[in-house]
Amino acid sequence: MLALQNFFNAARANPARVVFPEADEPRVAEAMAELAKQGLCQPLRLPEAPSAAHVAALVAARGLKEGVAARMLARPLYLAAAMVAAGEADAMVAGADAPTKKVIEAASIAIGLAADVTTPSSFFLMVFPDGRQMVFADCALNVDPTAAELADIARASAATGQALLGRADVALLSYSTGSSGAGSSVEKLRAAAQATGFAGPIQADAALNARVAAKKGLGDGQANVLVFPNLDAGNISYKLAQELAGAQALGPILQGFRHPVCDLSRGATVADIVAATVVTLALARR
Numbered sequence: 193m194l195a196l197q198n199f200f201n202a203a204r205a206n207p208a209r210v211v212f213p214e215a216d217e218p219r220v221a222e223a224m225a226e227l228a229k230q231g232l233c234q235p236l237r238l239p240e241a242p243s244a245a246h247v248a249a250l251v252a253a254r255g256l257k258e259g260v261a262a263r264m265l266a267r268p269l270y271l272a273a274a275m276v277a278a279g280e281a282d283a284m285v286a287g288a289d290a291p292t293k294k295v296i297e298a299a300s301i302a303i304g305l306a307a308d309v310t311t312p313s314s315f316f317l318m319v320f321p322d323g324r325q326m327v328f329a330d331c332a333l334n335v336d337p338t339a340a341e342l343a344d345i346a347r348a349s350a351a352t353g354q355a356l357l358g359r360a361d362v363a364l365l366s367y368s369t370g371s372s373g374a375g376s377s378v379e380k381l382r383a384a385a386q387a388t389g390f391a392g393p394i395q396a397d398a399a400l401n402a403r404v405a406a407k408k409g410l411g412d413g414q415a416n417v418l419v420f421p422n423l424d425a426g427n428i429s430y431k432l433a434q435e436l437a438g439a440q441a442l443g444p445i446l447q448g449f450r451h452p453v454c455d456l457s458r459g460a461t462v463a464d465i466v467a468a469t470v471v472t473l474a475l476a477r478r
Contacts, residue, residue: 287460
């Protein structure tokens with residue numbers, strides 16, 4: 193758990209401003225109180241009404257008319273995202289009650305994508321009982337990514353792994369390793385691997401077990417960033433890791449936006465919200 197503890201220490205050293213548009217949700221309210229108590233961040237509630245700065249941020253981001261922007265800011269998620277865009281908050285944490293689609297829409301419109309990003313994606317930081325920490329992507333956003341989109345997801349996840357874990361050994365997971373299999377999914381992963389230079393297509397055992405990797409002739413068995421071929425595989429895998437291995441899943445945290453955005457699982461506990469917020473802030477400092 194050392195890396196996670198390092199995130200907590202870094203958060204205390206420089207508490208950032210985090211806006212929580214669902215501050216009245218009981219779990220979120222309790223998490224905000226705990227974050228403030230521990231000095232991990234400055235939790236912000238939404239203002240009673242949008243300001244001229246919020247309207248201007250939305251107009252600048254999308255070229256909207258002021259009247260349209262003002263109406264959009266009546267929605268809590270848009271107002272929170274506008275606070276980030278206006279520089280009043282360093283990050284946004286939402287999703288305990290709101291669907292992922294709504295969080296993504298607000299972040300896309302008000303905050304926008306980073307300059308070099310064409311495919312926004314998400315990841316979970318998986319913390320296992322034995323201390324291992326891994327990045328799982330994409331487990332919440334892209335349903336059936338193309339080869340080009342998988343390449344984008346892999347690159348973004350590599351940057352996340354490097355920022356959070358200090359190294360990024362990326363594996364593009366499949367039911368086939370190397371050239372042993374065929375099919376549309378395998379070909380898609382093979383193209384993404386060729387475009388990025390990451391290991392793939394590769395089976396999970398070869399990605400995680402050095403002995404198996406040596407036998408199958410691909411990768412080093414030390415992967416800590418796992419990229420899944422589609423949302424079915426990613427979502428099922430992180431939930432299996434939670435239920436069968438006792439892993440803590442922190443996120444989903446969005447990748448590819450100009451400023452950090454965390455889209456919480458609607459089943460997140462207070463402890464999950466606190467930890468996910470701290471991880472989100474680690475990305476803000478990279």
